[in-house]
Amino acid sequence: MKKISFLFLFLALVCLLCSCSGKEADIYFLNFKPEVASVYDEIARAYEDETGIKLRVTTAASGTYEQTLKSEISKKEAPTIFQINGPKGYAAWKDYCADLSDTALYQHLTDKSSAIRDGDEVYGIPYVVEGYGIIYNKAITDRYFSLQNRATTVESMENIKNFATLKAVVEDMTAHKEELGIDGVFACTSLKAGEDWRWQTHLANLPVYYEFEKNEIDWTVDEDTDRIDFTFNQNFKNIFDLYIQNSTVSPTLLGSYQVADSMAEFATGKCAMVQNGNWAYSQIKEVSGNIVKEEDIAFLPIYTGVENEETQGLCVGTENYLAINKNASEEQRKKAADFLYWLFSSETGKKFVTEKLDFIAPFDTFSADERVSDPLGRSVSDWMAKEGIKQVPWSFTVFPSANFKEDFGSALLRYCQGKMTWEQVVATFKTRWAEEAR
Amino acid sequence: MKDQLKRWGAVFILPTLIAFAISFLVPFVMGIYLSFTDFTTVTNATFVGADNYIKAFTDNSDFLNALWFTVKFTVVSVISINVIAFLLAYLLTGKIKGTNAFRTVFFMPNLIGGIVLGYIWQLIINGILGSFGLDITVDASYGFWGLVVLMNWQMVGYMMIIYIAALQNVPPEMHEVAAIDGANRRQSLRHVILPLVMPAITICTFLTLTNAFKVFDQNYALTGGAPGKETSMLALDIFRTFYGSIGREGVGQAKAVIFFLIVALIALLQMKLSSRFEKDE
Numbered sequence: 001m002k003k004i005s006f007l008f009l010f011l012a013l014v015c016l017l018c019s020c021s022g023k024e025a026d027i028y029f030l031n032f033k034p035e036v037a038s039v040y041d042e043i044a045r046a047y048e049d050e051t052g053i054k055l056r057v058t059t060a061a062s063g064t065y066e067q068t069l070k071s072e073i074s075k076k077e078a079p080t081i082f083q084i085n086g087p088k089g090y091a092a093w094k095d096y097c098a099d100l101s102d103t104a105l106y107q108h109l110t111d112k113s114s115a116i117r118d119g120d121e122v123y124g125i126p127y128v129v130e131g132y133g134i135i136y137n138k139a140i141t142d143r144y145f146s147l148q149n150r151a152t153t154v155e156s157m158e159n160i161k162n163f164a165t166l167k168a169v170v171e172d173m174t175a176h177k178e179e180l181g182i183d184g185v186f187a188c189t190s191l192k193a194g195e196d197w198r199w200q201t202h203l204a205n206l207p208v209y210y211e212f213e214k215n216e217i218d219w220t221v222d223e224d225t226d227r228i229d230f231t232f233n234q235n236f237k238n239i240f241d242l243y244i245q246n247s248t249v250s251p252t253l254l255g256s257y258q259v260a261d262s263m264a265e266f267a268t269g270k271c272a273m274v275q276n277g278n279w280a281y282s283q284i285k286e287v288s289g290n291i292v293k294e295e296d297i298a299f300l301p302i303y304t305g306v307e308n309e310e311t312q313g314l315c316v317g318t319e320n321y322l323a324i325n326k327n328a329s330e331e332q333r334k335k336a337a338d339f340l341y342w343l344f345s346s347e348t349g350k351k352f353v354t355e356k357l358d359f360i361a362p363f364d365t366f367s368a369d370e371r372v373s374d375p376l377g378r379s380v381s382d383w384m385a386k387e388g389i390k391q392v393p394w395s396f397t398v399f400p401s402a403n404f405k406e407d408f409g410s411a412l413l414r415y416c417q418g419k420m421t422w423e424q425v426v427a428t429f430k431t432r433w434a435e436e437a438r
Numbered sequence: 439m440k441d442q443l444k445r446w447g448a449v450f451i452l453p454t455l456i457a458f459a460i461s462f463l464v465p466f467v468m469g470i471y472l473s474f475t476d477f478t479t480v481t482n483a484t485f486v487g488a489d490n491y492i493k494a495f496t497d498n499s500d501f502l503n504a505l506w507f508t509v510k511f512t513v514v515s516v517i518s519i520n521v522i523a524f525l526l527a528y529l530l531t532g533k534i535k536g537t538n539a540f541r542t543v544f545f546m547p548n549l550i551g552g553i554v555l556g557y558i559w560q561l562i563i564n565g566i567l568g569s570f571g572l573d574i575t576v577d578a579s580y581g582f583w584g585l586v587v588l589m590n591w592q593m594v595g596y597m598m599i600i601y602i603a604a605l606q607n608v609p610p611e612m613h614e615v616a617a618i619d620g621a622n623r624r625q626s627l628r629h630v631i632l633p634l635v636m637p638a639i640t641i642c643t644f645l646t647l648t649n650a651f652k653v654f655d656q657n658y659a660l661t662g663g664a665p666g667k668e669t670s671m672l673a674l675d676i677f678r679t680f681y682g683s684i685g686r687e688g689v690g691q692a693k694a695v696i697f698f699l700i701v702a703l704i705a706l707l708q709m710k711l712s713s714r715f716e717k718d719e
Contacts, residue, residue, distance in 0.1 A: 067681050074479040092684050095482050193575075193662035255575030255664065256564050403682035410575075410666045417576050419665070435498060436683055 025056035027336050030072055030079035032320060034062045035282055039356045046348055053335060063194060066402075069093075073325070080328045080336040084124050085319040086397025087220065090116050097123040098326040098333055104341040105322075108363045113220075116321050124321030127344065128359040131299070131380035131391070132202055132277030133314040138296040140272040143180055144173050151175070157298070163235075163305035167242055173272065174246045180272070184248035187262035187274035189240075191254040191416060196409035198259065198275055201396050203240065204408065204429075205315055206304050207232035209395040225398045226437040233426045235304035243275070244416055251416040259283075267292055275302065278376035282358070285374075299379045301392075314383045317394025318362075400436035407432045473691040490692035494679075497686075500667055501693055504675035505700075511582065511671065512650040515589045519646045520639070523594045527601030528627075541602065545595035552592070556659020559588045563660075574661060581661035581669035588656050593649065597642045604638030605631065640712040647708060651701055672697050 031040050037059035044055040058079075060068035065083070072079050073096060084090050090097060100106050100115075101122040109115060109125060116124030141157050144150065151172045152165075160166050173185045190196060210232045217224045230236075244251045248271050259276075260283070266274040267287035274280075278299075284292060301312050324336050343349040345365040353359050358372050360380060371381060384391060399405055411428040414420035420428075468480065473490055475483035494501050526544060530537045547555065563584050564573045574580045608631055616626040632639075654673035657663070663670035663678070670678070676697060680690030 070479055070681075074481045088684060092478055095478065193664050250571065252571055252576070253568065253573055256560075256568075256573045401683040401686075403678060406678075406682065407666070410664060413575060414665055417665075419576070 025054045027053065027055045027081065027332065027339055028077060028079045029055060029057045029081040029336075029339075030065075030069060030083070031057050031059040032065050032083040034059050035279065036357050039352065042356070043343065043349075043352050046352070047339060047342065050346075050348065051342070053339070055339060078325055078327065080325050080332050081340065082323055082325065084116070084321050084323050086124075086321065086394075087116060088398060088400070089319075089321070090118070090123055090323075093323065094123075096323070096326055098324045098328075099123065100125055100322075100324060100337070103324075103337040105337065105344060105363070108341075108345065108365050110362050110364050114318070114362065124323050125340075126318040126320060126362055127322050127340075128320050128357075129316060129318055129362050129380075130277050130279060130320075130360070131314040131316040131383065132275070133299040133301050133383075134273050134275050135266065135280065135297060135376065136273045136300055137266065137269065137271075137292050138298060139293065140180055140182060140269065141173075144169075144176065144272075147176060147179060149176075157300060160300060160303075161310040163238055163303040163309065166300075166303050167238075170242055170246050170273075181269070182248075182272055183265070183270045185246040185272050186243045186248070187265040187271045188247055188249040188257045189243050189251075189254050189416070190257040190259050190262050191409065191413040192256055192258055193406065193410065195258040196412065197405065198262075199240065199412055200405045200409035201399065202277070202315065203236065203275065203302065204399070205394060205396040206302060206306075206392060207236045208399075209392050210235070210306055212395055219395050219398045226400075226434070228430060228433045230426050230429045232304070232306065233422075233429070235306055237422055238305045239302060240412070247271075252418070254416050255413050263287065273300075278358075278360075278374070278380050281374040281376040294375050297375045297379070299376065299383060301383075311388055311390050313386065313389040313391040314380060315394060316380065316384060316391040317397075319394060319397050400433055404432045404436040469691060470695055473688065473695045476685070476688050478685075478687060486688065490688040491696070493686075493689045494693045494696065497689065500670070500675055500679075501672075503667065504670045504672050507582070507669065508651060508653075508671045511585060511589075511653070512647060515586050515593075515650045516643060516646045518586065519590050519593045519597055519650075520642055522590060523597035523642065524601050524639075526594065526598045527605055530598070531602055531605045541595075541599070544598055547592050547594075548596045550592075552653075552655030553659045555588055555592055556656045559584060559591075560660050575664040578665060578668035581664065584660055585653070585657060585669070588660060589650060589653065592656070593646060597646065600638050600642055601635065604635040608634045636712075640709075643712065644705065644708055648701055648705055651704065 029040070031037060037057075040057040040059070044057050047053065047055050058068075058072070069079070069082055073082070082093075082096075084093050084097065099121040101120065103125075106112075106115065106122055106125055114126050115122045136157060138157070145154070145156055152168045154160060154165060154169050160169060170185045173180060173182075177184065189199065191199070207230060208228065211228065211230070212219050212225075214231065215224075219225050244254070248265055249257060262274050263276070263280055263283045264287045265271045267284045267290040269291045281297070284290065284297070299314055301309075301314050303309050303312065306312075322340060324333055328336070344353060344361055344363050350366060350370060353361050354366070354370050354372050358374050358377055360372055360377055372378065383389065408425075408429050411420060411425045415422060415425050472480065472483055474485060474487060476486045476489075477483035530540055530544075534540070560574060563580070567573050567576070567580065572580075574584055612630050612634070613626065616630045621629070652673055653671055654677070657669070657671045657674045658677075661669040663674055667675070667678075672693075676690050676693045678690075679686050679693060683689075
């Protein structure tokens with residue numbers, strides 16, 4: 001009996017030891033985008049088949065990247081490739097970012113100034129360009145434009161070039177919503193905690209960008225961004241009010257709606273427009289009962305009523321920068337750089353990027369016909385190619401912290417519920433920015 | 439035998455001691471150390487003295503608000519949980535049919551995780567408030583009472599089991615004696631049963647007090663602090679500070695140390711008070 005129990009104990013110990021010393025991966029990639037987690041698994045297999053180098057990809061659950069990175073990077077087997085989200089992210093992860101200026105991937109970056117730099121060194125390479133704006137369903141807007149009794153003279157979505165026109169069209173569409181068969185023009189303005197980033201981050205990008213532009217602040221190098229006046233708050237209010245007053249849901253109830261609810265409303269044709277980015281296409285596509293046709297989906301810029309906005313395009317930029325862990329061994333760093341170059345330059349890699357990951361990759365290794373296949377991605381490229389149109393860069397990468405965004409989001413919700421005046425929202429924006437940017 | 443114990447005792451304690459050190463002592467000491475440093479990850483800390491402790495109170499009033507909200511929540515839920523649990527236990531030790539089934543039913547919520555409970559109750563509460571055109575984020579008092587209800591629902595069953603065990607330990611002769619002496623139900627409850635179940639009351643208040651103080655997942659899932667941060671409890675506020683603000687990890691850590699001190703203090707005080715109370719009775 002005793003012998004048997006010893007045997008078991010021994011076996012248990014052996015198992016424990018075995019599980020500890022499993023074959024180590026050569027590259028450890030901590031992925032930021034949960035929506036493409038399974039694609040990275042395929043990529044890892046393909047890369048191992050081609051080169052024999054083992055790639056391990058771990059994906060952080062949505063909204064938990066910083067937490068995951070924090071705990072992973074202090075482990076012995078720390079990620080070799082991770083992501084930072086811009087100048088702020090670099091400030092937080094300075095001690096871990098290796099210089100990438102010699103890597104092949106950086107050499108092929110189309111716009112070198114878009115990388116995160118510190119002096120002559122490069123610490124983050126953007127790998128995907130994304131754009132957002134107001135996504136509209138052409139089937140519904142065309143139905144509106146064919147109405148005999150409509151109050152506006154606008155003929156098509158292409159004619160909407162400023163906020164005044166947009167407002168007139170949207171309000172008239174609301175008046176005709178029964179004839180159009182929709183519950184509201186805009187999908188619900190999801191303001192549940194954690195689901196409000198489309199407003200507290202993306203929409204807020206516009207007034208903040210215009211303020212930086214007016215004050216001639218070069219925010220890409222994180223200069224003078226520790227205070228803000230929110231000068232263009234009325235412009236934010238213009239579009240925000242338009243969203244919540246012409247929506248499928250009454251403003252007081254917005255605190256329990258999620259982004260997925262908005263996208264489902266859009267996909268099932270309950271509304272005509274929704275503010276989101278090209279990444280949302282996969283979400284629209286996967287909604288069951290989806291009736292929106294691929295060719296009917298396109299972007300309209302977010303007009304807020306600033307001067308000369310006729311030339312404003314979509315908000316295009318990235319908050320996804322690849323960084324390589326400085327503390328990894330030199331061999332590992334080289335392997336990591338090689339893998340990244342392979343992903344964005346080899347035939348196999350590029351195929352994954354354009355067809356499965358649906359990234360608009362900012363590298364000159366991609367030829368003009370190697371484009372993303374989804375309609376929203378194409379719409380972003382179309383806007384970028386338009387003559388005389390200026391895209392709005394993503395200045396929200398310098399928003400001071402997640403806490404600032406959350407507090408602004410909840411102030412917006414309080415405003416919708418009628419518990420806060422607009423002046424209080426503006427004050428919250430300013431004070432919380434100043435507090436968090438210290 | 440004693441010699442043997444002395445010689446080999448240390449060896450037998452060792453595995454547990456190692457486990458205890460790895461999973462408790464080391465992180466604890468490290469946590470206290472980190473609260474005096476500026477760090478991004480646990481391996482790149484630089485010493486900054488008491489700076490973090492000052493910032494915890496001066497950065498903004500979030501921490502104090504959370505502390506006040508937590509205290510209010512704790513007081514209300516400790517009382518309600520214990521009263522309801524005791525009443526249920528009292529009823530279910532009486533002569534009702536199907537007491538076992540009832541006990542199981544009341545105990546079950548305790549087996550569900552806090553996050554799940556939080557989301558379920560959020561659906562229920564929003565479902566009810568929705569018919570009035572409201573939701574849980576409209577007013578902090580909705581979140582507060584929502585949390586109290588949720589906490590009761592989760593904890594009452596567990597406390598009830600402890601009370602049942604205590605009530606069953608009251609010897610039947612005592613009831614008989616009290617009855618013969620002419621005590622009515624209320625008198626025998628007050629003067630016979632309550633003193634005898636005092637140890638259980640101590641344990642239950644202790645458990646509910648510390649648990650209510652440390653609530654995190656229920657808070658996170660039910661309200662997430664909404665509206666604003668008005669329903670943020672201490673643990674949630676610490677979490678937010680740690681992960682939500684850039685360069686505030688140390689402040690979060692300092693808040694966590696303060697939090698620990700408060701909980702430890704309450705627990706000690708409470709143990710002292712009730713053990714004295716037990717002896718007196």
